[in-house]
Amino acid sequence: MILGTIMGTVVSTRKCRNLVGFKLLLVEPYYGEKKNIFVAADTMGAGIGELVLVTTDNTTQFAxxxxxxxxxxxxxxxxAPPQLGK
Amino acid sequence: MILGTIMGTVVSTRKCRNLVGFKLLLVEPYYGEKKNIFVAADTMGAGIGELVLVTTDNTTQFAxxxxxxxxxxxxxxxxAPPQLGK
Amino acid sequence: MILGTIMGTVVSTRKCRNLVGFKLLLVEPYYGEKKNIFVAADTMGAGIGELVLVTTDNTTQFAxxxxxxxxxxxxxxxxAPPQLGK
Amino acid sequence: MILGTIMGTVVSTRKCRNLVGFKLLLVEPYYGEKKNIFVAADTMGAGIGELVLVTTDNTTQFAxxxxxxxxxxxxxxxxAPPQLGK
Amino acid sequence: MILGTIMGTVVSTRKCRNLVGFKLLLVEPYYGEKKNIFVAADTMGAGIGELVLVTTDNTTQFAxxxxxxxxxxxxxxxxAPPQLGK
Structure with a gap:
């Protein structure tokens, strides 16, 4: 899984019908290349600036x-932000 | 998911029969390495210059x-183009 | 999907039995890092120098x-080679 | 699979219910870009500093x-840390 | 698929029970970033220095x-090592 920081939201009025009901969040990777911002769906109500755990690929379906x-x-x-070595 | 800008179309006359009926679009990543242009299938009628949300891997099948x-x-x-921090 | 140029073939006599019957092609990415040459299976008869569309991961199974x-x-x-913006 | 070193743990109180019971570990890749730290779930009790083998994507489900x-x-x-060429 | 050179083996006594019986090999990519060494399972008996074809993700299951x-x-x-353009 990837740790990331919520940077904003994405609004899409014309979208696939089975995306309705999910919030679409911009996520900045916490480690590695920060410029590789991606979009994650959310139902937990994560807010801007919060640090989240994101799972990817087909394993999302199990959530x-x-x-x-x-x-x-x-x-x-x-x-809380993780501390390396602890 | 990835945000990307539609840059063009791909025409393939000799193709797998279950790709028939899909428009094949060139997509430039909006964040990260813009040179990594890839091809996404579309049935929504997205046009050149539009900003789209693309899902990848096997999760495409659910759309x-x-x-x-x-x-x-x-x-x-x-x-609309997303604004970071909002 | 990825656009790539066929650069050669791979010959493997000792291989998994359910790879028998597929041609194994070296593919150079058309966009992005050209050095990341990979191997794609083919049944269409794509030849060296041809530009092809390659699908990846588990979605290959649907072809x-x-x-x-x-x-x-x-x-x-x-x-034909795609033209950006058209 | 990826070889990685355990660098720490991630604590998430508000999480998906079917993540309950897994330890969430920060893993630093042993080869390649060490900055690309990711999170792996664990039930083996791997400790900080240990070198582990991590499988990814949907193949995790078979474990x-x-x-x-x-x-x-x-x-x-x-x-033990692997030795190249042996 | 990826072409890679066998660089060594990985020994893991404490491992997932359905990994028992597989040899775990260190593989150096033949093209692209050689430092991104990864671990592939093997039942063919590939030896150090041999060039192999590796499939990834969930498609491994079909082998x-x-x-x-x-x-x-x-x-x-x-x-034999592939020759580009042939």
């Missing part, structure tokens, strides 16, 4: 109530 | 009416 | 008659 | 007792 | 007798 074309999904909100 | 060898699919047209 | 351990498969031969 | 939205999972603890 | 948490698997031993 959903119904199948959806989502390749990145917020599966956790992180309590 | 399709029938299974197809498509690893990138346009699942939404974005209303 | 095959039977399941096979193939993570990149030629799903189309492109008519 | 789990029940499906879970986990795209990186510790499948082995490595006995 | 296995039983499902296993393996995201890279040796599916062929290459007869």
């Amino acid at each position: 959903l109530d119904r199948s959806a074309p989502i390749d990145a999904f917020v599966v956790g909100i992180v309590d | 399709l009416d029938r299974s197809a060898p498509i690893d990138a699919f346009v699942v939404g047209i974005v209303d | 095959l008659d039977r399941s096979a351990p193939i993570d990149a498969f030629v799903v189309g031969i492109v008519d | 789990l007792d029940r499906s879970a939205p986990i795209d990186a999972f510790v499948v082995g603890i490595v006995d | 296995l007798d039983r499902s296993a948490p393996i995201d890279a698997f040796v599916v062929g031993i290459v007869d």
